[in-house]
Amino acid sequence: MTRGPRRSVQPDAVLDAALELIDEGALTMRALAARVGLTPGALYTYFPDRAAIVTAIADRLLAEADLSLLDDPAEPPHRRIENYALALREVLLAHPAAVPAILGAAFNGPMALRVGESLLRVLPDARATYTVMVYVLGAIALEAADRVTGSTPSFELDPAEFPLTSGQIDVILAYNSAEQFQWGLGRVLSGLS
Amino acid sequence: MTRGPRRSVQPDAVLDAALELIDEGALTMRALAARVGLTPGALYTYFPDRAAIVTAIADRLLAEADLSLLDDPAEPPHRRIENYALALREVLLAHPAAVPAILGAAFNGPMALRVGESLLRVLPDARATYTVMVYVLGAIALEAADRVTGSTPSFELDPAEFPLTSGQIDVILAYNSAEQFQWGLGRVLSGLS
DNA sequence: ACCTGAACACCGTTCAAGT
DNA sequence: ACCTGAACACCGTTCAAGT
Numbered sequence: 382m383t384r385g386p387r388r389s390v391q392p393d394a395v396l397d398a399a400l401e402l403i404d405e406g407a408l409t410m411r412a413l414a415a416r417v418g419l420t421p422g423a424l425y426t427y428f429p430d431r432a433a434i435v436t437a438i439a440d441r442l443l444a445e446a447d448l449s450l451l452d453d454p455a456e457p458p459h460r461r462i463e464n465y466a467l468a469l470r471e472v473l474l475a476h477p478a479a480v481p482a483i484l485g486a487a488f489n490g491p492m493a494l495r496v497g498e499s500l501l502r503v504l505p506d507a508r509a510t511y512t513v514m515v516y517v518l519g520a521i522a523l524e525a526a527d528r529v530t531g532s533t534p535s536f537e538l539d540p541a542e543f544p545l546t547s548g549q550i551d552v553i554l555a556y557n558s559a560e561q562f563q564w565g566l567g568r569v570l571s572g573l574s
Numbered sequence: 575m576t577r578g579p580r581r582s583v584q585p586d587a588v589l590d591a592a593l594e595l596i597d598e599g600a601l602t603m604r605a606l607a608a609r610v611g612l613t614p615g616a617l618y619t620y621f622p623d624r625a626a627i628v629t630a631i632a633d634r635l636l637a638e639a640d641l642s643l644l645d646d647p648a649e650p651p652h653r654r655i656e657n658y659a660l661a662l663r664e665v666l667l668a669h670p671a672a673v674p675a676i677l678g679a680a681f682n683g684p685m686a687l688r689v690g691e692s693l694l695r696v697l698p699d700a701r702a703t704y705t706v707m708v709y710v711l712g713a714i715a716l717e718a719a720d721r722v723t724g725s726t727p728s729f730e731l732d733p734a735e736f737p738l739t740s741g742q743i744d745v746i747l748a749y750n751s752a753e754q755f756q757w758g759l760g761r762v763l764s765g766l767s
Numbered sequence: 768a769c770c771t772g773a774a775c776a777c778c779g780t781t782c783a784a785g786t
Numbered sequence: 787a788c789c790t791g792a793a794c795a796c797c798g799t800t801c802a803a804g805t
Contacts, residue, residue, distance in 0.1 A: 515758060
């Protein structure tokens, strides 16, 4: 039914290259065109503009986390959410520089709707579902920001001015861990019960 | 002690103009220079680069939320956090386009340390404090993203494919409200008790 | 120290023209 | 429809030269 290959590259290949460039630190139309062997102008046959490429990547990343984890009948509801949240964290933190775009397009893409619907199946109160999404996306966004900036920046910390912060500095430096992520999610879920 | 005015504009005036331009949708060094009556190159006497301007703005916005709300002895701990969180939300959502920068520089600026220390005074467990920050900043980031994109985009929603989403569409459209923000924060805090 | 003018090395996007 | 080549209207940053 589909016509033969008229384009020299597949749209998915363009998105692959675009994600690579984001991971490398800078996505530009010119670099993207060069990577797929095209002229910059030719990209506008594939996507209307740069923003469309970014939101397409956001939706594709969202699709990489296994949504069926939320429907696993072998697990209790809270654990299903935990499993999916951890999977999503893994997928998104593999591409920290792409995370801001995901936050930006969080509820626009088709995949976001599917995630929301699946979450509602296990946590039927929409307010509770939204609270979970806020926690999960917020934690991932903060971790991602930390990774792109280059982790914690030398930390000039005066113990006299910041006694409590200094006293728990070991915990604070461990903020960005799956353990802290999971601990907080557990507290959030318990507060929603 | 300080010398007389050698510069034609104050650094704070540069930041004011920069925030204006962010609010208007695009901060460029050239537009910023024009607004304060300088040549683009002259800006590099004030700030080393564009990124420094953005993080300075982030820290200044963070400073606008009244931190003393966290130490108000007339209020119980949870309500102090609620009051501060609502104040911060108000300050940041007044400049939604600047919010991503705040997320990015969340823990680097001097003001962020002060916020953290104050939070630890009312919620002494660093893990709990971080969980609250994740919720608060996550909620603000999602609301801000929604505002810059231009609120909810026409919403093509098939009730057959997304029955639960459709059934609570009224709640979902009210996601971005101080009420939802406060409700979720209450649940988070109760989970942390 | 502060500022200008001019340059350097880039951007995203458009569009006539070719196939 | 897809693609090239070239242009348009921008960027951030640097730097000699002036005050």
